[in-house]
Amino acid sequence: MDDPRAVFLLDHGRHTSLVVATPAGSMVRYAYGDWRFYADQDMRIGSALAALFLRTPATLARRELRGPPEEPALLAQLRVGVQAVYPLRVSGADADRLRDELDALHARKPERHRYVAMYDLVFAPHPEPYTWRNNSNTRVAQWLRALGAEVRGPALLSRWQLIEPQGEPGPQ
Helix, strand or coil, X not given: CCCEEEEEEEECCCCEEXXXXXXXXXXXXXXXXXXXXXXXXCCCHHHHHHHHHCCEEEEEEEEEXXXXXXXXXXXXXXXXCCCEEEEEEXXXXXXXXXXXXXXXXXXXXXXXXXXXXXXXXXXXXXXXXXXXXXXXXXXXXXXXHHCCCEEECCCCCCCCEEECCCCCECCC
């Protein structure tokens, strides 16, 4: 694999997020979710039920992190709980392509961006609605596939097995 790049799958319990290393050695964390729950911090039962059963506005969250792209440096900068970190090595070209795509999505409608200190992320509107079948876990699984990883099993609840692009087994 040319120019291998570090990627970290973060398991937060009910949801996941992804951290991608940059060519300069810094990192960018991405998360996908329901706009009202995360960006508006509306955690009422009605909002939660709407996110489960209806098509609701979605968000793509982003934060730049200092390097080096290693687990201790990553964990030291997070304000949210992490149950497990799964490091992967992917092609630098694939990592750059995914990062460029996510950054372009995040850059849309900057007037609607919202920083939420609780998560230490900047939330931006995402064009595809949040649904129970299009949630943070299924979205992160799509991102992992775009990086060349093989995702086996149901991504809905992040109960999957990853096969790294070079063929080595990843987290289960």
